[in-house]
Structure formats: C-alpha cells, structure tokens
Amino acid sequence: MIWYRYAWLGLLLLLLAPRARATHIVGGELDLQHQSGNQYRLTLTLYFDAVNGSSGALDNDATAGIFERGTNRRVRDVTLPLVGNTFVPYTSVACAIGSLSTRKLVYSSLIEMTPAQYGAASGYYVAVERCCRNGVINNIVLPGDAGQTYYLEFPAVVRNGQAFRNSSPRIFPPLSDYACINELFYFDFGGQDADGDSLVYEMATPLNGHANTLTPRPGQAQPAPYREITWQTGLSVSNQMPGAPTLSVDRSTGRLTVRPTRQGLFVFAVKCLEYRRGVKIGEVRRDFQLLVISCPRNQTPQLTVRPPGPPRGTYREGRDTLRLLPGQNRCLRLNFTDIDPASALQLELRAINFAQNLVPAPTLRQGTVRAPGQPDTLTSEICFPACFSSGGKVFLLDVIVADNGCSLPRRDTVRVAFTADAPPNQLPTVALVGGPATLPVQAQVGDVLEFEVQGLDADLDAVTLELTGRGFTPAQVGAQLVAVSSAPGRTVARFRWQVDCRAVERGLHEFQLVAAANPCQQRQASATLLLPVQVNYRNTAPRLASTFPPASPNPADPPVLIRLPIGGVYEATLDGTDADLDGLTLTAVGTNFELAAMGMSMSSRGAPGSTTGKFVWQATCAGVGQEPLEVTFTLADNTCRPVPQQRVVHFAVERPTAPEFVPPNVFTPNNDGRNDYFELPTLPPDFCEQRFASVSVFSRWGNKVYQSADRAFRWNGKGVPEGVYYYLVEYTDGRSFKGTVTVIP
Known part of the structure; x- marks a missing residue:
C-alpha cells in the first residue's frame, strides 16, 4: 500500500548527512568476462551515495592491479575508464524515499590475457582500492575513515596444456530498497555464470585495504593481504547487523534475509565462490549497505479459501485435503482483505508439485480494499475444468495475497492440498x-x-x-x-x-x-x-525347353557348339512354362558382345505361365576371331523369389577347307606345254578379312621382276635369265608366304 512519510524523514536526513570529509562509497564488485581468444573484459561496478556523496568524489577512471596468487607478484596495472553512470532502481517506485538514492558507476576495459603471462597454476586476483565509506554507518568502527577494496579471484587461462576459459559469476542487481525495523526483509543477491559453474554464497567481512582519508585514491592497488573493517562491539562476520534473525545469505540461492531490530545504516559483504567439477576456481565479493528505518505500521493481508459445494466452510491448511469430483462444482472461492485503509492487493497462484500452466486463471487478480467506493473484502474464484486430473496424487497449490506495503509487500499464503478426478470413462x-x-x-x-x-x-x-x-x-x-x-x-x-x-x-x-x-x-x-x-507363398521353378541339341548331362562338359559357314542361317525355338502361372521373361545375352553385332536376334511372346522365343543367327565375318560366341538363354519367373533357368550355347563360324599348300620350286618356260608357268594353286583360300593381296618375284640382287594382285596368277618367266628367284605372297590380314623358284629355259 502507498503511505506518506513526514515525521521520520527529517530524522533520516540527519542520519545520512555527510561528514566534513567526502564520504560516499556504498559498495561495489569486480567482474571479469571472457570475450574471444585471449581477450577479456574487466569491469568495476561502484555504488555511490547520490544523496550524501560529494560530486567531487566521482572518478573518471579507476586503477586495477592484477597479482599472482601465492607470490603476490604484480602482473600489471589496468586503467578502467568510466563507461556508465546510472541510478539503481527501487523494487517499487511507490516506496521511494528522497534520502536514499544510489548511483551505479561502471568502469571497464578490454585486456589481453595470454597463456605466457597468465599461466600460473595458483591463479590470480584483481584489486581496486578506494576511500571512503559513508560516515554514518552504524555497525563498523570509524566508518568515515574506512576504505574499501574490491576483490576478485580468477584461474590461469591455461590448464594441462589446454586453453582454460572462464568468466567470473555475475551477482544479480544490488538492492536499492530500505528495510523496516522488526519487519522481515529479503532480497535476491544470487548470480549467474556463463560457464555453468557451481556457485556458493557466504557472508564475508568487508575489506578495508590500504586507502585512507589522506590517500583516498592510491595510484595503484597494493597486493594482499588487505585489512578488514572493524566491527562494532557484539557484531561479527556471522552477525553483521542487529536482527532476529540477523542478516544471512542462502548458500545455494544467494537470497538475503534479515529481520532488523535496530534502525541505522549497516554495511555488509557477500562472497560468491565459483566451483568447476568440485574444485574452486574463482571468487567474487560484493560490499553493500542496508538502511533500516522505522516504517508506519503495515498489517498483513488476510486470505481465506473456501472449498466447492454447499455449505462453503473455510479450508484448513495442513488439515484438509480437497477432492474435486467429476460432475460437481470444481471451483475454489478466494476471499482476501486487509485492515489497512486503501490497501492495493495482488493475488498470485503458484503450483508446487505440478505444472504451473495447469493452474486456471482467477476471476480477479488484484483490487483495492477499504478505500472510498471500494469493498472491504475482495472475492475471486478459480475453477478447475472437468477434465483436470491429479492422477491420484495430492497436488499442492499456494494461494498468495500481497499488499503494496513498503519497503516490501506483506503476504499471506494458504497452501491448498487437493486431488482432482477426471470424469469416468468406459472403455470403447x-x-x-x-x-x-x-x-x-x-x-x-x-x-x-x-x-x-x-x-x-x-x-x-x-x-x-x-x-x-x-x-x-x-x-x-x-x-x-x-x-x-x-x-x-x-x-x-x-x-x-x-x-x-x-x-x-x-x-x-x-x-x-x-x-x-x-x-x-x-x-x-x-x-x-x-x-x-x-501369407502363404510357394514357387515352382519354371521349365525351359528348346530345339538346340541336347546338353551334356555332365556339367563339366563344354556347352553345345553350333557351327555355320559365312552366310549360313540358324534358327532355334525356346519354350518356357510355369506351373504357378507366373509371368515369364525369356532373354538371350552374349558374353562380352551384343547379339545384333554378331548377326543374332531374339524375340519372345507369352501369356501367364508360358512364353515362346525365337533365336536367329546369320553367320557373318563379325564373329571370326571371337569363337566361340557364348550366348546365355535365361527364363525367369516374375514372382517374389524367382528361380531362373538357364541354357548356355556356343556358336562359331566355319572356316573353308584348304588344300595342302605345296608350292613348286622350278618351272621351264620353253613352251613345251609342260611346267611352262610359275603358279600357286594351293594357296590358302580367301576368308573374310584373310584375303590374297599380292605376289612379288625378286632376282637374287633384290630386283623385282614380276608382281600381280591376282591370286590365279601365272608367271611365264619371259625375259629373265636362268637362275634362282625369290617370291613373296602377302594377305590382307598380314600373313605372308616366302620361297624360291628356279627358272630353267
């Protein structure tokens, strides 16, 4: 709810009034994020008291020192220029007070971190030192003289010879709210990690360091160790401010919780530890402060849940379990109110052990009570659909009503336990x-x-x-x-x-x-x-018959050989039958030759269960030199698991019969009618490409004395002297015959 502040505002301004020195620091933290390769971005976020801080204390840059852990050796100093200056927003603007305003100053720069320079196994730390804190802080000694050291630890950029990339955790935005005395205060300081590392949170004592009122901004940060602030009597790292309970942080979530018992301004620190595979690899610290004031009394809103069906009694948390039955009213009636005047109330439904999207929308989510023209009590209803079922389990639903009180809303929660049955369904x-x-x-x-x-x-x-x-x-x-x-x-x-x-x-x-x-x-x-x-399936192998000569019963014997002279024609008929009446395919394939090139052809026709084929071969010279011509005849049944039948037949071209070649070795050209000519009637006959080309006769000195292209030549020897002569007969396929003949007059 919205309320007004007058009486206590002057007291608050007095508490936060600046001292003679410029005391201004609220808190801050360091951040190191990997960019790409060996490049990282180092950032300092400093929180500045915009009300009590001196504008002259706003720095245009900050100096960070990077040191090797274990040896405290200074690796380098980095200047971080100011890149951002904004205000930290309130959780609820309506709860803002003029005496509390925080600036967020961001200093940042890119740095190169090579394995040669950042390879120490012990790791490294970064520090920035600055003075001074708010002088009105109530839980430390001499707060106006206390400095602050921003501190961050990070691992080497190489491990086991491999690049080791890591970005530090980023803690969630800082609080800008104040706490009310004797009221529970909570805020989420949890973080997120770009590498998916495990994060653990602890309360820590804020670091003072080496900065002081004489040297509020040292030229460079000094190496560790850093002095811590001094707690007021009765306070410590585990009890940093008066409270019941005192300020604490959830180890797993980073959620801050405190119920302060004293007004004032209290500084505190939270440490976020980073683990990878169970090994700590880094650490981030955040210093901050919390203002506790006396707030006007704010009553907790009240919520009642009424189950469905008449009479509507009041649901008793922890004792009742509602049962939503099919065919009946499945609506919960929600009544919520607040005794404070003009209280704005907000209703929230949160599923605990089932999917949030199964929660029905309420008929009314928000409203104002006890204001002029407004009711004293708001009523809303949530109705579960007929088909909604909890599957035999007990579902838990938190019904929450919150007011608009400052600094944080007060809430009333009723946890409803219920089961829901879907309509009965007979099996189809x-x-x-x-x-x-x-x-x-x-x-x-x-x-x-x-x-x-x-x-x-x-x-x-x-x-x-x-x-x-x-x-x-x-x-x-x-x-x-x-x-x-x-x-x-x-x-x-x-x-x-x-x-x-x-x-x-x-x-x-x-x-x-x-x-x-x-x-x-x-x-x-x-x-x-x-x-x-x-599915029944059977297949009888088809049968192949032909007019080819019968094949040998011995599979090792060569196939049947068909011979034809040039120009001869051979025809054969093939018949295929199938007892299953399957479709039949009859084919003929030559081994390493096309049938048509050898004067062969195959045609077939058929009906279910039968086929007839005709094979024709006209012998030509094309087959000479490739004998035998092997043809495979195949009969295949067109079925799921065919059993083809085959017949292989060889074909060859007949060569003409040649007489024995007996050339004469002497002739007598004397016209006596006997042996008057030189001729070669027993030469091999012409056959396809093997044809007579020429005959030449030479003297003993190599002079050509006779030549003819007629295979029926007759050389009469006229005009040549008696003696021995040499003849050469050539064929078109490159063959030749040589010999001698003697001429006797």
Whole structure:
C-alpha cells in the first residue's frame, strides 16, 4: 500500500548527512568476462551515495592491479575508464524515499590475457582500492575513515596444456530498497555464470585495504593481504547487523534475509565462490549497505479459501485435503482483505508439485480494499475444468495475497492440498464388420484383403481407430486403415491390404486394431483387436525347353557348339512354362558382345505361365576371331523369389577347307606345254578379312621382276635369265608366304 512519510524523514536526513570529509562509497564488485581468444573484459561496478556523496568524489577512471596468487607478484596495472553512470532502481517506485538514492558507476576495459603471462597454476586476483565509506554507518568502527577494496579471484587461462576459459559469476542487481525495523526483509543477491559453474554464497567481512582519508585514491592497488573493517562491539562476520534473525545469505540461492531490530545504516559483504567439477576456481565479493528505518505500521493481508459445494466452510491448511469430483462444482472461492485503509492487493497462484500452466486463471487478480467506493473484502474464484486430473496424487497449490506495503509487500499464503478426478470413462470396443470366418486369414501374394472396422463408445466419446503391427509397421507392407465415417460414440474405418512381395519374408502378420477414447485429451487405449494374416507363398521353378541339341548331362562338359559357314542361317525355338502361372521373361545375352553385332536376334511372346522365343543367327565375318560366341538363354519367373533357368550355347563360324599348300620350286618356260608357268594353286583360300593381296618375284640382287594382285596368277618367266628367284605372297590380314623358284629355259 502507498503511505506518506513526514515525521521520520527529517530524522533520516540527519542520519545520512555527510561528514566534513567526502564520504560516499556504498559498495561495489569486480567482474571479469571472457570475450574471444585471449581477450577479456574487466569491469568495476561502484555504488555511490547520490544523496550524501560529494560530486567531487566521482572518478573518471579507476586503477586495477592484477597479482599472482601465492607470490603476490604484480602482473600489471589496468586503467578502467568510466563507461556508465546510472541510478539503481527501487523494487517499487511507490516506496521511494528522497534520502536514499544510489548511483551505479561502471568502469571497464578490454585486456589481453595470454597463456605466457597468465599461466600460473595458483591463479590470480584483481584489486581496486578506494576511500571512503559513508560516515554514518552504524555497525563498523570509524566508518568515515574506512576504505574499501574490491576483490576478485580468477584461474590461469591455461590448464594441462589446454586453453582454460572462464568468466567470473555475475551477482544479480544490488538492492536499492530500505528495510523496516522488526519487519522481515529479503532480497535476491544470487548470480549467474556463463560457464555453468557451481556457485556458493557466504557472508564475508568487508575489506578495508590500504586507502585512507589522506590517500583516498592510491595510484595503484597494493597486493594482499588487505585489512578488514572493524566491527562494532557484539557484531561479527556471522552477525553483521542487529536482527532476529540477523542478516544471512542462502548458500545455494544467494537470497538475503534479515529481520532488523535496530534502525541505522549497516554495511555488509557477500562472497560468491565459483566451483568447476568440485574444485574452486574463482571468487567474487560484493560490499553493500542496508538502511533500516522505522516504517508506519503495515498489517498483513488476510486470505481465506473456501472449498466447492454447499455449505462453503473455510479450508484448513495442513488439515484438509480437497477432492474435486467429476460432475460437481470444481471451483475454489478466494476471499482476501486487509485492515489497512486503501490497501492495493495482488493475488498470485503458484503450483508446487505440478505444472504451473495447469493452474486456471482467477476471476480477479488484484483490487483495492477499504478505500472510498471500494469493498472491504475482495472475492475471486478459480475453477478447475472437468477434465483436470491429479492422477491420484495430492497436488499442492499456494494461494498468495500481497499488499503494496513498503519497503516490501506483506503476504499471506494458504497452501491448498487437493486431488482432482477426471470424469469416468468406459472403455470403447472394436470389432470387424463382416469379418473373416476363421483366423488367421489365409492370403497369397496378389490378394486384396478388405474389412470394415467399427469402434464404439458407450459414453458417446469421440473414438479413434489406429492400425499397428506386432514387430512391423503396416506401412512397411502396404496395409492401411482409411476413415469412413464418424459420429458421437462411433467411428468406422476400412482395413485394406493388397498383399505383395513385401509380406513374403514374415509370413504371419499380426495386425492390431486399437480403439481409444480421450474425452479429456488424455489418450486411453481401450480395446485391441488382433487380426492375424498368414501369407502363404510357394514357387515352382519354371521349365525351359528348346530345339538346340541336347546338353551334356555332365556339367563339366563344354556347352553345345553350333557351327555355320559365312552366310549360313540358324534358327532355334525356346519354350518356357510355369506351373504357378507366373509371368515369364525369356532373354538371350552374349558374353562380352551384343547379339545384333554378331548377326543374332531374339524375340519372345507369352501369356501367364508360358512364353515362346525365337533365336536367329546369320553367320557373318563379325564373329571370326571371337569363337566361340557364348550366348546365355535365361527364363525367369516374375514372382517374389524367382528361380531362373538357364541354357548356355556356343556358336562359331566355319572356316573353308584348304588344300595342302605345296608350292613348286622350278618351272621351264620353253613352251613345251609342260611346267611352262610359275603358279600357286594351293594357296590358302580367301576368308573374310584373310584375303590374297599380292605376289612379288625378286632376282637374287633384290630386283623385282614380276608382281600381280591376282591370286590365279601365272608367271611365264619371259625375259629373265636362268637362275634362282625369290617370291613373296602377302594377305590382307598380314600373313605372308616366302620361297624360291628356279627358272630353267
């Protein structure tokens, strides 16, 4: 609630009035974040008292010293220029007081951190020293003379020869609020870590360091150790300000809690330790201060929860467990009020052990009570839908009402324990309409199975039908379930399966027809109908017959050889039959040659279970030199597991019969009618590319005396002297014949 401050404001201003010296520091912390490669950003955040601090104490830069832990060796000094100057916001602007205002000063710079310079296993620390603190702090000795040391520890940038990247934890924004005496105060100092390291929080004694009133801003930070502030009598690191309980921080969350018992300004420090795989690798400290004042009395708002159904009694926390039943009122009535005048109230619902998104929205979330024209009590209602179910568990729901009191709202919380039952649901049924008489259904490849499937629900809920398979999916074999019609409580679909070769391997297919009804969007498998289908498959190998000569019964013997002279024609008929009436394919393939190139052709025609083929070969010179020409004839049945039949036949071109080549070695050109010419009638005959080209006759000195391109040549020897001559006969394929002949007149 909003309230006004007059009487105590002057006292507060007096408490916070500046002393003769410029005392201004509220607190602060250091931050080191990895950017990329060896580059890091070092940042100092300093919190400055904007009311009591002297503007002359606002620095344009800060000097940070980086030291090696263990040896305290100075590594370097870094100048951090001022890059930000903003105010720290209040949690609630309505609770702001003019005597409390904090500036946030940010000093930052990029630095290079190489493994050679920052590789010490002991790690490093950064320090910035500055004086002085607020002189009106109540829990330390001589606060106006006390300095502050901002401190941060970080590991080496290399470990085990590998780059070790780390960013320091970032503590959540500082508090700008004040605390009220004898009222519980809380604030979140928890942090976040970019590397996902574990964070642990501890209270710590603020560091004083070496800065003082004579040297409020040293030229450089000194190495550790740093002096700590001196607590007032009765106070310590575990009891930093008077309170019941005293100021503490949650070790895991960083949440600050205190119920102060004395007014004043109190400094405190929180340490955040950083762990990776159970090993501490860094530390961040934050110094800050908390103002405690006397606030006008603020009463706690009151909340009552009334369960559904008449009569509506009051829910008793810790004793009652509500049960929300189907078909009945499932609404909780929430009444909340505050005895303070003009109190603005806010309602919050928080799920404890179930999903927050399942919590229904209240009919009223906020309102004002006890103001002119406003009621004394606000009423809201939350209604759980009919389908909401706790699944047999007890759900816990915190119903919280908070006022707008300062510095922090007061709250009243009622934890509601309840169970919720969904409407009853009878299981649907599933059946085949006009289904098979016996099971399993017997089927063969090529059969088309069609059945109508019906799902019924006695509650008239929407029914869904689904087709699955045991050990396979229906889509893998081409089976499907197609919707036909749908009405409340009834759904009809059609099962259809055209059996093909994909079903042969498994044989028995167990289809499952599943009907489900989900009135509350919670799928409930209801009934499963098993539809077994046995796919029967058999295949008889086809038979191949032909007019080729019979093959040898011994597989080791060579295939049948068909010979033809050039220009000869050979025809053969092949017949294929199949007892299963499968479609048949008859083919002929040459080994390393095309049939047409060798004058061969193959044609076929057929019907289910039979085929006839005709093979024709006209012998040509193309096959000469490649004998035998091997042709494989294949008869294949077009089925799921074909068993092809083959016949291999060899073909060869016949060569002409040649007489024995007996060349003469002497002739007598004397015209006596006997042996008057030199001729070679027994030369090998012409055959395809092996043809007579020429004959040449040479003298003993290499002079050509005769030449002819006629294989029926006759050399009469006229004009040459008696003696021995040499002849050369050449063929077009490169063959040649040489010899001598003697001319005798």
